[in-house]
Amino acid sequence: MLEVESGVSRDYCAFMTSGFDCTPRNRSKAIGQFLTPKQVYDAMIGDIMQNFDLRQDSVINVIDPFCGDGRLIAAFLTVLATANNHPKEVVVTAWDIDEAIINAATETICEAATDAPFEVVVNTQVMDAFDCDQALYGSFDICVTNPPWSSTKSLKANAFATKDEYEAYQTLTNAYGRLLTERYPEVKGGKSFGAGALNLSRFGLALALRLVKESGICGIVMPSSLAADTSSAVLRRSMLDHFSLRSLHYYPAELKLFAGADQAAIYLVLDANRNDKPGRVVSHLKSKTVDYALDDHFWNYSLTNGWIIPVGYKEEEIRLIEKLSLMPTLGSCGDITLGREVDETRISERLCDRSPYRFVKGFMVTCYRLSDNEKWYYDDSKSPIPPSAMSEKVVWRDVSRVSQKKRVKATLLSSGHVAGNSLGVATCTDPKKLRALLGVLNSSVFEFMARTVLTTNHVSSGMLKRVPYPNLSDDLLEKMSVVVDEILADPSDSSMLALIDDLVAEAYDLSPDELGVAQEAVNPDGQLVMEL
Template sequence: MEAKQPLQSESKEHYSAIVDQPKYQAIRVGNKTLFSRAVGQFFTPPTIATHLVNALVNLLPLKPISVVDPFAGDGRLIVALLQGLSNIGWEKLLRISLWERDSQVLKLARRNVRLFASSCGIPIILRTRVCDTFRVASTFAEEFDLVVTNPPWEILKPDRRELKHLTGSDRDLYLSKLKSEDEFISHQYPLSQPSRKFSGWGTNLSRVGTEAAMLLVRKEGICAVVSPLSLFADQVSENLRRTIVSNYELTDLAYFPAEGRFFKKVDQPSVTFVAKKRPPQRLCPVISVYNSSGELADARRVRLTRKMVKSTGYCLPLQLGAGGFEILSAFSNLPRLAELESNPDSLWAGRELDETDRHAFLTTRGRHPFLKGQMIQRFTIAEQPKLFIRANGPRIPPSASHSRLVWRDVARPNQARRMHATMIPASWVTGNSLNVAFFRDDDTTKLKALLAIMNSIAFEVQVRALLATAHVSLGAVRRVHIPELTNRNIVLSLSTWVDKCLSGDLRAGVHFEVAVAKAYGLAKPRFRELLTFFPLLPEPHTRHLLDSHLWNAKH
């Protein structure tokens, strides 16, 4: 049975009024059209859809239910739902609603769902709506028993590569529509707004879509969402995460690595979550991790404490799996790096010069050598600086008068190690592809101890838990737990190992790791567990780490 509603006109006020035009659908930036960039049009792959459905079908009440996919695409999530329900012998009526802003895609979705429901014998009432979900969701608040969806994946902002394809009037119209849409969404969906925006832009449509899905589900209903990993890992979505964790009973969380290429046109990790709309009595979701071959590598139920989740800004390190949560709990009683910044002679951390237009202020001679991220490696300067800041160039930052610890701002997730830090002397100036830190009292011994900690496996595993992209943000680093640096014996020991590492002693590169692990209070068995999160480390290196004589030393 199908109830078809008239095509709606809500989307005409959407910025898509311009990108819907054929000439803009033809514009490509990389492997995406301007249309797909604006609306975040990426359909859910089978592995992800199947996991999401399997995680929710046994939570449904055995009675007729209402279901909506507010970003339906070609209907594949609802088809997957029908398949999952068929597998458990479901016979109850489903009142299915499909919402989609692309009328042609919605026709395909309607056909797919109708045909599959007929083939598996599940009774349905099917309603379809061509609409802008962001504008109509509030009209249907708490109306559905089940919301299952994959919201659009894009940041609402202009791209210079796109704008160069547009004429002056079209460019102005496109920007105007984007800004109008951003203002509307900011007002209508406050929970999903980033804690900070850059140049006035930054609304993430996947976050907004998640908030819309949460709005649509009724009390005791089920919300099941596909999202980029960044929903549970970035530094700007804490409000939305807090709402999910505080007001919904999370039952299932799953991680899908970027290397799996689950989405053909998306090179980033993704997650799914299933949650029941009721205040949680406890946090005990099943955490599943898939490998790059699309196979389920691990699935375990984890008991989370509110203290631990709150302390991470409600970040959930799904990429580390259930074991990652257990590991991180071992550090929870230690201070955070951010606490080193709390008094007058404390740590200063930040970035120095914007290197975007660096060629305009660099020369071959000068007093202040210029350093970029790619020029450093762990404990070493891989490429000595050959360019200098012009005398009439940008103001030399005050931090350049100190010896500093520096680390790369970018490191891809598929690298064996993601923290690349070393020391640089005073007078050198860094671009913003490096973060820098120094103690205001110029305590270089303590700074070297901090360098050992930041280059360590114990530190990096925590960083990885807080990252969703290749960007090693200062915000994430500040949240990492570190050993107490008030213990002078620890500081002197770590500083000594760093001196050896900086001089090129290869054996010190093994032993300092053990010294840091022991400073964290980790025994050898726990450290062995940490190593499982670094699968790209050469086997001889991991063997040397575990065989280090320092494990048997008393201090």
């Protein structure tokens, strides 16, 4: 079995480094190589040093299993050289699948070791870290790394010279995926790229945690989605069951720290010495830095919400999240159904010049509005009309970037509208509840809570089902439905927009100060954001 696994690993890695149209973009995408910015690794190594028990004349074993150009190990050695206590010796292990970059890493690490006031032994090797000798598990005092940010099927057919090469790539990635899932069963739910593709960064985290000693510490750079997405829930639990989270730092995509990648990132410092020392989550936003403590209240909240670790929040916002998370969720509302209507693949073949059914796509929808600039019609003679098109429904845009000011944008469609799958669809037989739902979806409070679970550029019904949703009294239903109808008639009426926000806050049992916290978090300029 081991011989077969090694062969799969060897063939896969050889293909990833040479078996396709090797433009810089394709190469980086294939092996998931996004080198860590100095701002990030300086802070991470500082946190590692604060939490590592450095003893005079000790021997420290440090590893970077995905070393890239060696910058993380080199920075660690540089910081360690300035510490008050010095080890007797540091044994460095560094791996990468790319021979050219491992040569650069060796040079970088050796240069950093030249003037160190301790002995440095450097062991670098071209190899697949995921297929390392399992006898090395638990061997290292410190693991500092940035695993590959790609999937096992990151390349499309146009990256290959021939169809045969692309098919060979597909065969190899399928075999390699089986190797990974067998060796790292804790990365369950890891399929998030479609068509069986596996997120390699999650497997990188699993390996990094296995490599450190029971008294060891791990610093790792990851895509920010790890902190809260449902696909990482099992891995997060495994991580937090065995390690204390000393710090998590968040860097939003708008900072553009990673050259060539519009990617939000985090780093985590995880300590195998489990004790009551509290950690912190720090978010480096474009205009400010905010943080909060990982106290007992937080962990009670996290435990009951899939071990999520919200990023981008300050202390009072986390307290509000903890309060709201005790409420029922939208998914528990039995009389509200969330889903989609029709697939937009080759949709032009199902459209016509005129029919009783108007076809609507996501870009046509903003808060309480449907654009009239484009009018497309669905041909019911070519494809059946979904039953939900025969009645009123609430729809919201599926595509919404993490960096956008307003993530949830919804409106009400009358009967006779067919929604493409770039829209989510909510139906309810009670028209008042449907309008109240629309008011809640577009509110500051719902937006505030939705952001805790929206970790990708999509607003799926599965994500919205996890958001707290209030039980509405008959009196509030009546008031909210009336106000929503007023807004639908005039979406620019700021007094009605403010009123629906107040009514939603009442439904969530929030004080004016708590509503203010939510509004300030999602609308820092003090204005209700309804459009982009």
